[in-house]
Amino acid sequence: MPLLQINHLTLDFVLGGRALRAVDDVSLSIAAGETLCLVGESGCGKSVTAQSIARLVPTPPAQYAGGEILLQDRDVLRMKPAELRAIRGGVVGYIFQDPGASLNPVFRVGDQIREALRLHRPAQAGPDEVVRLLKLVGIPAPESRARDYPHQLSGGMQQRVMIAMALAAEPKLLVADEPTTALDVTIQAQILDLLRDLKRRLGMSILLITHNLGIVGDMADRVAVMYAGQVVETAPARELLRRPLHPYTRALMNSVPKLQANLRRLPAIPGNVPNLGDFPTGCRFAPRCPVARPECAGTAPALVEVEPGRHVRCPYFATV
Numbered sequence: 001m002p003l004l005q006i007n008h009l010t011l012d013f014v015l016g017g018r019a020l021r022a023v024d025d026v027s028l029s030i031a032a033g034e035t036l037c038l039v040g041e042s043g044c045g046k047s048v049t050a051q052s053i054a055r056l057v058p059t060p061p062a063q064y065a066g067g068e069i070l071l072q073d074r075d076v077l078r079m080k081p082a083e084l085r086a087i088r089g090g091v092v093g094y095i096f097q098d099p100g101a102s103l104n105p106v107f108r109v110g111d112q113i114r115e116a117l118r119l120h121r122p123a124q125a126g127p128d129e130v131v132r133l134l135k136l137v138g139i140p141a142p143e144s145r146a147r148d149y150p151h152q153l154s155g156g157m158q159q160r161v162m163i164a165m166a167l168a169a170e171p172k173l174l175v176a177d178e179p180t181t182a183l184d185v186t187i188q189a190q191i192l193d194l195l196r197d198l199k200r201r202l203g204m205s206i207l208l209i210t211h212n213l214g215i216v217g218d219m220a221d222r223v224a225v226m227y228a229g230q231v232v233e234t235a236p237a238r239e240l241l242r243r244p245l246h247p248y249t250r251a252l253m254n255s256v257p258k259l260q261a262n263l264r265r266l267p268a269i270p271g272n273v274p275n276l277g278d279f280p281t282g283c284r285f286a287p288r289c290p291v292a293r294p295e296c297a298g299t300a301p302a303l304v305e306v307e308p309g310r311h312v313r314c315p316y317f318a319t320v
Contacts, residue, residue, distance in 0.1 A: 001073060002029040003172055003205050004053065009067035011052060013276065014060060020276035022048050024229040025067070027303075030173065035199065035206040037220035037237065039213060039252065043273040045229040046209045050175050052076075053207075054092045055084055072172070090120045093166035097178040099158035103150040109161045110134075110146030113168055120169035133164040138194055156187035163194065167202070174198075177209045192219060213256050217241050222309075225249050228274055228284040231303060232313040239310065245317040247289045283314070291316070 011023040023045050030036045038046045051057050053069060055076055069076040071091060079087070096102045104112060110130045117125035127146070134142035137160040150158055159179060166174060176195060180188035192215060199206055208219055216223055220237035225246065233246040244250045254267045271288045274280060280287055286296040293316065303313045 002070075003032045003034075003072065004028070004030040004207075005070040006049075006053075007068045007070070009049065009052060009069060010065040011048060011057065012063050012065050014063055018277065019063070019065070021065075021279070022062075022229055022276055023052065026226075026229075026231055027067075028224055028231070028234075030205050030207060032172070032205055033199070033203055034221045035208060035219055037216045037223045038207060038209045038226060039211065039216065039223055040226035041211055041252075041269075041273050043275075044226040046226055047177055049226070050177055050207060050209055051094075053173075053175065054088045054094070055079070056088070056094075085119075089116060089166075089169040089171065091171055092173045092175060093169060093171035095159070095162050095166050095174065095176045095179045097181045099155065099162045100150065102162060103158060105150055108147055108149055109153070113146075113161070113165050116165050116168035129168075133168055134161070136167065136198070137161075137164045138190075139164075154187075156190065159187075159191055160194070163191075163198070167198070170202075171204060173205045173207065175207045175209070178211075179208075180210075180212075180215070188215075195219070213241075213252055225252070228279055229276075230284065230313065231311070232285065233311065234303075235310045245306065245310070245312045246285075246314050247291055247317070248285045251288075251290070 006026060006028045009023055009026045010021070012019040012021050026049055028036065038050065040046050048057060053071065053076065064077055071087060076087070103109065110127070113130045113133055114125055117129060130146050131142045134145055139145050139157060139160050153161065179195070180191050195206060196219065210216070216237055223235060223237050223240045224231050225233040225248065227248050233240070233249045240249065244253050251269045255269065269288055274284065280297065282297040282299050283289070283292070283301055286292040289296065301313050301315055303311050305311050306317065
């Protein structure tokens with residue numbers, strides 16, 4: 001049984017009496033101890049999908065229009081507020097993009113970690129456990145760092161504090177939403193190494209959200225690619241990197257810099273992700289697709305299993 005099973009999730013944002021579809025019929029699963037990478041450009045619906053797991057998307061303006069989110073075989077969309085409070089942190093922990101904005105600037109970082117402990121593990125909500133968590137995520141001199149305010153820490157240290165807060169409740173699933181954004185490449189590598197090590201030591205599952213396919217090979221067991229609110233391809237990570245099938249996945253792969261390539265300019269995907277409420281008819285990637293056919297604009301393709309464990313939302317992937 002998967003730890004997380006999302007079935008046909010559909011979510012709208014209602015603005016001015018108009019329902020704008022942000023997540024459209026998304027199905028995903030994560031097994032215990034597995035890392036799933038959710039990949040796509042900004043605006044594809046990755047973060048909204050991830051925040052929906054613990055129903056963190058405010059309602060209104062959002063409304064869940066269909067589907068189910070089974071977490072440990074319980075439907076999150078049917079949970080009462082008390083049940084939601086128990087799973088937020090206790091079963092699903094979140095690391096958000098900007099640790100500087102997520103940490104409270106007027107409280108010491110140790111107090112913020114202790115608050116998470118008081119909510120989910122009150123018997124361990126003491127200074128020793130705070131120090132242990134800071135040490136677990138690789139923060140030097142954790143006793144003194146626990147007394148620091150967020151502005152006294154570097155971006156990489158702030159992100160480690162966010163990881164310590166997420167781990168305080170010992171979640172089964174860690175959702176890391178662009179955890180290396182705005183960090184330099186050396187610190188990015190350290191954070192990813194830390195997540196790999198924590199997964200191995202604690203046995204938790206990870207949902208890693210990124211637009212950077214360069215880190216997928218190091219982190220992921222499986223990959224789901226999103227575009228305009230839909231999943232367009234899912235596959236084991238090695239298979240997807242070796243042989244991407246959907247034209248959008250191929251375009252993302254071609255946009256990754258390659259050291260051996262002698263290019264004056266990187267390939268880029270023309271145009272932009274369409275805005276909510278302005279999705280094209282038929283295939284949503286067709287206006288930007290280099291191999292689109294006339295019929296792509298008229299017929300919306302289904303997500304079809306084309307090989308064991310591989311799904312593609314393109315009927316012409318074999319001819320590309």
